[in-house]
Amino acid sequence: MESSRLFFGSNSSSMFYLGNGDDYFRGTSTGFNFEETSKKRPFMSSLDDMLEDENYDEQLTEKKRRLSPEQVRMLERSFEEDNKLEPERKTELAKKLGLQPRQVAVWFQNRRARWKTKTLERDYDRLKSSYDVLTSDFDSIVKENEKLKAEVLSLTEKLRAKEVPEISIIGGDHKEGRDDVVADPSGHVKVEDHFSTGSGGSAVVDDHDGPQVLVDSGDSYFPDDDYTNEYVAVRVDQSEEDDGSDNGQNDFPNYPFATTDHHHHDEADALGWWVWSQP
DNA sequence: TCCAAAGAGAACTTTACGTCA
């Protein structure tokens, strides 16, 4: 963007302002661009008015310079009260600070821009740290899942090798203390999960070749009939007993997540959860 | 001490929008 500001003289850093109210002429110690500026600032006071300005001499030689600490302090205080500037407040502040109202307006504009930048930076930092925590949690979960999968596979193999005879637990003859190995009348070996809490609860993983079914253990997040849905996924955490409360370390509950629809099936799969599809 | 680069701040331009006569 090409600036329309004009500078005169060989060393044109000596700027000055002329005018009252919100509008002013801007020029240098060697000249100013009346015609151009007046086109853009239609409410300019007359040249005579400007020349009568008590600060004229001062402004004539004044370079563009920073506001004094006291001026900035008062502007900051005003900004804290309200970051929008009504015309009355602008005029009042300008008078108090010995500045042009235009300068006050510009200061507020720039201050709002700085505030926005800072806010965005803070927001970014907050989101970034949240993201990092979630990423770390995600990695732990994936690793844990892999470990548990391997463990189950290994146990399944052992059970197969054992060739356990028929045990009629599935038929309702289950006894406390024998909750690890079961086989149904068709010879399918089942492994009960050891991670569920409560004596009455356990999930059973069917080992046959067809689609696997997760049988509700009694303390699932699902309503009683929910496991009849097409997809069921579960994440099991054995790290500690969970009372259902969040410990504040992360945003994941400590035990079974579940999903029951197609959409979440993919998500669960991506997370490395076990997903069983109902036949 | 000098100097170039970077940073900070003041002022600017452009665009968009709301208000009002």
Place this chain on the structure above:
DNA sequence: CATGACGTAAAGTTCTCTTTG
């Protein structure tokens, strides 16, 4: 209701001054 003038916010830029290595 349409229109033009006006004020202002926001975003981006330019220029100047200060700080820093």
